[in-house]
Amino acid sequence: MGFFNEETLPMLEVYQQEMLSLEGELNQILAGTEMSRAFSIEDIHHVFRIVHTMKSSSAMMGMMELSHYAHKLEDLFQIYRNKEVLSSRETELAMELLYEFLEYVEGELLGIADDDFSPQDTAVQMAHLEEVMGVMGEKTEAAVELCVSLKKSCPMKAVRAFILINELKKCADIEKYTPDDLDDDLASDKITAEGLHLWVGAAKIEAVLEKIKKDNNVDQVQKVTKKAEKVPEPQKVQKPEKHQQESEKLGNAKFTNIKWENVSELSDCIGELLVAYSVFENERARLGNPKGLDQFGSAYLRIVKNLDQLTQSISMMAVTQIVPKLYRTVREVAKSEGKDIELHVQGEELEIDKKRLELLSKPLTHVLRNAVDHGIEMPQERIEKGKSPKGHIYFNIENDGSVLSVSVKDDGKGMDVNRILDKAEKKGLLKKQREVYTKAEILNFVLQPGFSTNDTANEFSGRGVGMDVVRDAMDEAGGSVTIKSVVDEGTTIVMKLPVTMTSVESIQFHIGTFECLLPIRQVLWVYTDADRERIVEKEEGRYFEFDHELLPVFSLKSKFGEETSKKERYYLILQGLKYKICLLTDDIVGETIAVEKPLPSILGTEYSRQTGISGLVLLGSGEIGYMLNADLLFRLYRREQRNAVTN
């Protein structure tokens, strides 16, 4: 028997579910706090209740480390409950501690079902917590308000104030300062008119005063005695309306726990019902479409489609679930790098399929870490470039019904294409003359595995660390990744992936003897041999003229190992996430509702890259059909073109 005994083992599943649900609630609170930069009194009570429940449940399961850890946090939030309001410094510390706690809980929950599970030590986290609680004790002393006047001749007063505050933070806690937004265009004017006000812990006031006086840009500094009793900032916080509505929604809604495996099985059952419908349609056609059967067929299909929609809605998760992790990533890397970075999140209210959300989580972490680590410059460097010392990263997620688009944009140093090209050349990655590479092609080199190494620390170094993870994840999902970058303006990484669906309206056709399919949403037009005049022969290949565009004509026959002497008669114009392509087929069988199954792992992603096949479809005839994907086909075409050039 492992860690759990016969008394606790039967409760493990319930415990896991409860902890996951509480973890989700804590994440929600943190996501709201990241936006408002403050805990409301309701939040403080809510966090207290969550850690209290975690403490009791963990103790019951014999998870004493976690229970003691939660207990200590409970003590801290008890203090906060009594205070009712937190200073910005206390808010920062509380968030830091909660992120640390969540990380520990996540780690424990990940391994809890393993036979060799044993709780992780909490000594480091507890020490941190105790240190913060010690500081809290000191904080009961009054904070001192200082008014700093900068010299009239001092240019860019807001930037100078930012540098001064960062310097002071090294020797003391600066609890608050005004103007609080030094990025604001009016910040310099405010400093000129009212001075820079700082609230400093009384214990370190002398050291702070000395440091301020030594600054060449400071004209004078004085204590503001009438306001020194208490830090004035804390006020009862009103959460943004959106967050409040979300909380209300959560409070009022009636939820129940559902096992994901059950949802997945339900989805499989619906897939089988749709396959059964294809069999029925086949039989109906074979029997000459007898009367009455068509009504039965359409009623059946309507019910199954409703079921499908309901199941999909159950599988949806709000993007907010991963938002705290994004904030945490940015916060941690920025802190270790000594950078000041703000993450702006848009579209977090969107709900997307759980599998998609899980798939996105890892690549997003890589992209954000790279943006903070290698994209955004150090504050001093930004100032020298005339930028605000604070860096900004914009995360945006959108769903247009069929495509999920996720972008991460930073206002950092951008990527230097010449250096990337040099590196690619050094690594032997160039397949043609370096002069003919387009900017997009050059930027794509960073998606190669291990492209960037740690031996260089420059404007593009590190961008490749893990970027192949992003490409692989998008490949797995039949999606794409695009990089745009301008030196000194920043980099944008856009990931696009199709929205998951149990059933796909598809067009069925033959390539040689193979039954193939494509989602109808990717097929723009079907032409036949009669439209041959649209074919344009060029030295580098054949093209099809469509809507004033020349699209590459692509045949899969020889790739599929089929006889090529009989030429294909149909031209399918396909629209991928980024490009269009013309695919040749032998015929068109018709339209069908297909249930796409993933390829077995023995074939995997590489097989998809080599064939353009994204999945398998069980046809009504009992045979297996091959689902193609426009993006995979375009990439396959490009790959062949590149190989042709190399050879």
Place this chain on the structure above:
Amino acid sequence: MLLLIREHENTYGIDTTYICEIIYDHLKNRLPACPYGLVGMCNYKNQAIPVLSMSELTSLSGKAQEDRQKENMMLIVRVDEEKAAIEISALGEVVSTEGYKKIGQKYVVQSGQKVKISTVYEAEETILEIDLKATLENLKVR
């Protein structure tokens, strides 16, 4: 317990715990750009699963074509959460390995063979136990 299968003058054993079912004359679909070691896909109880050929797995390169035509049975195996079918031409007996002497943990696979062997037993004949997990891993398209 091992199910014995004789191919290319060798006796191979497959741990019976992997075997879900043995089916006869089952329809098999060709697979586009079929990777070496795989011979197609089949619809097994509404699941599309890859089909491997025992003679191709155990043969040296290029010698399996003839033997494959004799294969009219499929062993449906489950490795971890995934199923696969292995085409075979004849079933051998099921034996217990208790009392068999293990003469080696590692069998040197001959060049061209895709099969991976976990244990070699010495009985009346030498039995090569197939490491199915490693064999499937070895067949992965890379």
